[in-house]
Amino acid sequence: MAFDPATMLSLTLAIAAAAALYLLLEWRSVKEFALLYWAAGFATVFVGSSLSLLRASGHLFIGIWLANGLLVLAHWLFLLGVIRFVGERLPTLWWCWIALWCAMLALPFDPAGTKIYLIVNSLIVGLLSLRASAALKLAPDVATLGTQQLRYVLMIHGLFYVAKGTITLLPGTLIDLTVFQGTIIRVSLVEGVMAILLIALSMTGTVRYRRERQIEHLAERDPLTVLLNRRGFEARAARRLAEVSPSAPGALILVDIDHFKQVNDLHGHAAGDRLLVTLADLARQMLPPGSLEARLGGDEFAFLINDTSAEELSHIGETLRQRFQLAATAFAAPQTASLSLGVILFDTPPSSLDILIDQSDRALYDAKRRGRNRMTVL
Numbered sequence: 001m002a003f004d005p006a007t008m009l010s011l012t013l014a015i016a017a018a019a020a021l022y023l024l025l026e027w028r029s030v031k032e033f034a035l036l037y038w039a040a041g042f043a044t045v046f047v048g049s050s051l052s053l054l055r056a057s058g059h060l061f062i063g064i065w066l067a068n069g070l071l072v073l074a075h076w077l078f079l080l081g082v083i084r085f086v087g088e089r090l091p092t093l094w095w096c097w098i099a100l101w102c103a104m105l106a107l108p109f110d111p112a113g114t115k116i117y118l119i120v121n122s123l124i125v126g127l128l129s130l131r132a133s134a135a136l137k138l139a140p141d142v143a144t145l146g147t148q149q150l151r152y153v154l155m156i157h158g159l160f161y162v163a164k165g166t167i168t169l170l171p172g173t174l175i176d177l178t179v180f181q182g183t184i185i186r187v188s189l190v191e192g193v194m195a196i197l198l199i200a201l202s203m204t205g206t207v208r209y210r211r212e213r214q215i216e217h218l219a220e221r222d223p224l225t226v227l228l229n230r231r232g233f234e235a236r237a238a239r240r241l242a243e244v245s246p247s248a249p250g251a252l253i254l255v256d257i258d259h260f261k262q263v264n265d266l267h268g269h270a271a272g273d274r275l276l277v278t279l280a281d282l283a284r285q286m287l288p289p290g291s292l293e294a295r296l297g298g299d300e301f302a303f304l305i306n307d308t309s310a311e312e313l314s315h316i317g318e319t320l321r322q323r324f325q326l327a328a329t330a331f332a333a334p335q336t337a338s339l340s341l342g343v344i345l346f347d348t349p350p351s352s353l354d355i356l357i358d359q360s361d362r363a364l365y366d367a368k369r370r371g372r373n374r375m376t377v378l
C-alpha cells in the first residue's frame with residue numbers, strides 16, 4: 001500500500017470514526033465519563049481530517065487553519081478525558097492554548113506564516129499529549145496495564161509532535177501545507193494513523209482494566225465494613241504466613257462480638273450494623289500497618305499480624321476490647337455487647353490458614369467459656 005497522503009487521510013477518517021463510535025458504545029455499557037471525552041476527541045479528528053481534504057480545492061482557511069485547529073481540540077479532549085479518568089484538576093493555564101491558537105489566525109498564508117503555524121500547532125498538540133501522559137503516571141497500586149499502555153502511547157505521540165515542531169524550525173525544511181508536500185507532513189500522516197489506532201485501543205483497555213480491578217476488589221470485600229471477606233483474606237494470607245520466622249513471629253486474632261443478638265433484637269438491625277462498622281474502624285486504627293483485617297461472616301472477624309510479640313498482642317487485644325465496650329454502651333441491653341478474642345502466636349509458617357483458624361477458634365471458645373469479654377492467647 002502506498003503511503004500517499006490521500007490513502008493515509010482515508011485511513012485516518014475510517015479509524016477515527018470507528019474509534020469514536022466504539023468508545024461511545026463502550027461508554028453506554030461502562031458509564032465512565034472519560035470515554036465520552038475521548039469519543040468526542042476522535043469525532044473531532046474525523047471532522048478535522050475531512051475538512052483538511054478541502055485544502056486541495058483551495059479552501060485554505062477551512063482546509064488548513066480550521067482542520068489543524070480541530071486536531072488541537074481533539075488532543076485537548078483527550079487530555080480532559082485523562083484528567084477526568086484520574087480524578088485530577090487542570091490548572092487554568094492549560095486553557096491558554098485556545099487564545100494562542102486564535103492568535104495564529106493573524107498569520108499570513110505565505111511560507112513563513114505557514115511554517116510558524118505548523119511549529120506552534122505541533123508544539124501545542126505535543127504538550128497536550130505529554131501532559132495527558134504525565135497525568136497517567138499513577139502510584140503502582142492504582143496503575144493498571146491499561147493506564148501504563150495509554151501513558152506510553154501518549155508520551156511517544158507527544159514527543160513525536162514536539163520533534164515535528166522542532167525539526168520544522170530548521171532552515172530549509174520543506175513543508176507545503178496546501179498540498180501535503182514535504183517529508184515531515186507525510187511522516188506525520190503515517191504517524192497519525194498509527195497513533196489514533198493505538199490511542200483508541202489503549203483508552204478502551206485503560207477503562208476495562210480499571211473496571212476489572214474494581215470488580216476484583218468488590219469480590220474480595222465485605223460491603224458493610226469494607227474489610228476483606230473470607231475469600232480476600234485467604235487470597236492474601238498465604239504470602240504473609242510464609243514471611244513468619246522465629247525473629248518475626250505472626251499472630252492470628254479471631255474476634256467474636258458477645259451478646260450481639262441482643263443489639264439486633266432491642267435496637268434493630270441497623271444498630272447492629274453500626275456496631276460492626278465501629279469494630280472494623282477500631283481495627284483499622286489500631287492494628288499495625290501491613291496487617292490483614294477481615295470480616296469472616298456475621299459477627300466474626302479475623303486479624304493477621306506479622307512481626308509481632310506477645311506484649312504487642314496483649315496491648316492491641318486489651319485496647320480493642322475496652323474501646324469496643326465503650327462504644328457498645330450506646331446500645332443498652334441486659335448484657336452489653338463486648339468482645340471475645342482468641343489469639344494464636346506462631347513463629348514458623350503454619351501448614352495452612354485453616355489450621356491456624358481452627359487453633360484460634362479454640363482460643364476464642366475458651367474466652368467465651370470463661371465468661372466472654374476477654375482474650376485467650378495460645
Ligand SMILES: Nc1nc2c(ncn2[C@@H]2O[C@H](COP(=O)(O)OP(=O)(O)OP(=O)(O)O)[C@@H](O)[C@H]2O)c(=O)[nH]1
Nearest residue numbers: 256257258259260261262264269270272273298299
Ligand atoms: N446487624 C447485623 N446482624 C448480623 C449480621 N450478620 C449476622 N448478624 C446477626 O449476628 C447474630 C450473631 O449471633 P450469635 O453470635 O450466635 O449471637 P450472640 O448474641 O453474639 O451470642 P454469643 O456470641 O454467644 O455471645 C445473629 O443474630 C445474626 O442475625 C449483619 O450483617 N448485620
